[in-house]
Amino acid sequence: MKVLELKEVNKIYDGSEVHVHAVSDVTLDFHEAEFAAIVGPSGSGKTTLLNLIGGLDMPTSGEIIIDGTNLSKLKSSQLIDFRMRNIGFVFQAYNLIPVLTAKENVEFIMSLQKWSRKERDERTFELLKAVGLFERMNSRPSKMSGGQQQRVAVARALASRPKFVLADEPTANLDSKSATTLLEIMEKLNHEEKITFIFSTHDARVVKMAHRVITLEDGKVVSDDKRE
Amino acid sequence: MKSYKMSWRNLWRNKRRTLITVGSVFFAVFFALIMRSLQLGTYDHMFRNVIESYTGYLQIQHEDFWDNKIIDNAFSYTPALEETVLSDKNVSAAVPRFESFALASSGALTKGVLVMGIDPEKETLLSNVKGKLVKFKLNEENIESLKKSDIPEKYRENLDLYKGKSFVSSSSMMIEMGISVKDSASIMPVLRELSYFKNGYFKMGENSALIGDKMAAFLKVGLGDTLVLIGQGYHGTTAAGKFRIAGIVKIPAPDLDNKIVYLPVDISREFYNAPGMLTSLVLSIRKNDDSEIIRMIAALGPKIEPPLRVLGWREMNELMINQMDADSKSGMIMILILYMVIAFGIFGTVLMMTAERRREFGVLVAVGMQKTKLATVVAIEMFYIGLLGIASGIAAALPVIFYGYSHPIRFTGEMASMYEDYGMEPVMPFLPVDWYFLWQSAVVAIIVLIAVIYPVRKISKIQIVNSLKA
Numbered sequence: 001m002k003v004l005e006l007k008e009v010n011k012i013y014d015g016s017e018v019h020v021h022a023v024s025d026v027t028l029d030f031h032e033a034e035f036a037a038i039v040g041p042s043g044s045g046k047t048t049l050l051n052l053i054g055g056l057d058m059p060t061s062g063e064i065i066i067d068g069t070n071l072s073k074l075k076s077s078q079l080i081d082f083r084m085r086n087i088g089f090v091f092q093a094y095n096l097i098p099v100l101t102a103k104e105n106v107e108f109i110m111s112l113q114k115w116s117r118k119e120r121d122e123r124t125f126e127l128l129k130a131v132g133l134f135e136r137m138n139s140r141p142s143k144m145s146g147g148q149q150q151r152v153a154v155a156r157a158l159a160s161r162p163k164f165v166l167a168d169e170p171t172a173n174l175d176s177k178s179a180t181t182l183l184e185i186m187e188k189l190n191h192e193e194k195i196t197f198i199f200s201t202h203d204a205r206v207v208k209m210a211h212r213v214i215t216l217e218d219g220k221v222v223s224d225d226k227r228e
Numbered sequence: 229m230k231s232y233k234m235s236w237r238n239l240w241r242n243k244r245r246t247l248i249t250v251g252s253v254f255f256a257v258f259f260a261l262i263m264r265s266l267q268l269g270t271y272d273h274m275f276r277n278v279i280e281s282y283t284g285y286l287q288i289q290h291e292d293f294w295d296n297k298i299i300d301n302a303f304s305y306t307p308a309l310e311e312t313v314l315s316d317k318n319v320s321a322a323v324p325r326f327e328s329f330a331l332a333s334s335g336a337l338t339k340g341v342l343v344m345g346i347d348p349e350k351e352t353l354l355s356n357v358k359g360k361l362v363k364f365k366l367n368e369e370n371i372e373s374l375k376k377s378d379i380p381e382k383y384r385e386n387l388d389l390y391k392g393k394s395f396v397s398s399s400s401m402m403i404e405m406g407i408s409v410k411d412s413a414s415i416m417p418v419l420r421e422l423s424y425f426k427n428g429y430f431k432m433g434e435n436s437a438l439i440g441d442k443m444a445a446f447l448k449v450g451l452g453d454t455l456v457l458i459g460q461g462y463h464g465t466t467a468a469g470k471f472r473i474a475g476i477v478k479i480p481a482p483d484l485d486n487k488i489v490y491l492p493v494d495i496s497r498e499f500y501n502a503p504g505m506l507t508s509l510v511l512s513i514r515k516n517d518d519s520e521i522i523r524m525i526a527a528l529g530p531k532i533e534p535p536l537r538v539l540g541w542r543e544m545n546e547l548m549i550n551q552m553d554a555d556s557k558s559g560m561i562m563i564l565i566l567y568m569v570i571a572f573g574i575f576g577t578v579l580m581m582t583a584e585r586r587r588e589f590g591v592l593v594a595v596g597m598q599k600t601k602l603a604t605v606v607a608i609e610m611f612y613i614g615l616l617g618i619a620s621g622i623a624a625a626l627p628v629i630f631y632g633y634s635h636p637i638r639f640t641g642e643m644a645s646m647y648e649d650y651g652m653e654p655v656m657p658f659l660p661v662d663w664y665f666l667w668q669s670a671v672v673a674i675i676v677l678i679a680v681i682y683p684v685r686k687i688s689k690i691q692i693v694n695s696l697k698a
Contacts, residue, residue, distance in 0.1 A: 084596020085596070089594055095696075100229065
């Protein structure tokens, strides 16, 4: 089932001195439970493409359709609400809310969606167990290692069962062991939860695990390899 | 997580900064309240002194008397007039006065004085002259006796400061001399015994006078001495008389204390050859708030036949009110400067907080938090800072103010003389809780609200992609 569709998407940064065509005529589809990696050299447009897919930025032209909804047609507040319900984010720098515990970080989006206390607890405990941090649920981010924080970030991204999760260089700040653990957890959750994962990455381990590898160069898709 | 809970946690993520900001609000509120309480308390005290010692809240006079206080502007006091004023439900009594000027003399000393003819009983409802009779007096002789007594050293050392001082009650003596409650049990009986002043009062028809304490000191007269008064009577007649000094009063308005002579009103009229006349009819009222006084002026005015008119305390004390308004404005400018400093402090905190959390704001909006909700969280944080600062400022100021109210600052020595030269009692009391508390708190709340505009505006214009790079 198609969860995400990009049609001739372009992003041009048109400053007074610089004119950058960051994403150029990208047309892609993503399906349920895909585990896809977007790769390419620095400046190839990976993060820009991820920002466009996540509705954090708007394309100069083209359409991004998620589960039948064209992001360009949504008003600012509708877009925020749409993101909350349909897209999970994992950032390179973890970006957990520092004043909340691991448990509160995971249940944060569920709270925004007004899930009941019981539903929130069940889902939070399930995810924290899945990422191996059930025992640390009451710890604040400052008391956790980078790898642990990123695992909490993965749990947060999956909490409200989004259509897909966007992960921008999720392993870039992690040591090798933590990165491997994180990738195994994400692969497992992708398999169990049937949620699509889209990574932008330089990490060979991510590429190795991915079922699909999209290569960007100068904002253009130069290859799209699907693996079985 | 509820917004208020998240705001509370955010508040303590940088404890030192929060405490400094709360501290700045605290000091602003604390000092503003103390300053304002002192200022308003002093005004209130001065007004009360003048109103309760002299003008009262409402008077009926001949229309020319206030501007030209000659006894030719006196009026006849008729039963009809009394009935009219007593018909107002807020009037408890109509108190007659006959006042003019005269030259007072004793021995070789002479002084211009204000002669106030009063009804000895009815006047207790207004200026309470009886309550102002000196009860204790520290003259040279009894100070020497006190020095020989076994009162604590710290009080004995300061006794000379109070030489010549009079007190109308034991408690005023205790407060003015700074005697603590703890020490009072052992000191006050000795003080009362050694400084007791056997005073007297007068009755209608008695050829006696009560005079101000300062005036008595000036003329070097005491109880039982004779005071000679010479002045101009009604319609150019000569007024001259001798009066036995029946009592010494201490008026809290020093200027008045230095020139007041009370006579029974019938004796005063006789002295000035104006039988049946009054210069003013002072109304003793039950409720003295401004709105009630305005109502009474409007209600009684039309009922009183010209050339009589009703005067309120504001009209009678216009000069003092103007002086205090000017002084109040200068005080408010000081407070404004204080608030400006605080406003910049708060704004500095807001700027730093917004800058360092830009990335976090971006993340929160990215994962689905509406900007309005995020702005609410930040606004509540600022509200907490304001609330903590205001509440702690009020909590710290309250005991000081209540203490200052019950133990007013009393000046002694040169400072006291300076105050008295300006006709003011050398005392600075605090005003207890009043509207100014609300005002000071409201001003700080407004500053906080203005400071909130910046982060709220930043949040409303947030560019997520740029924020995530911050």
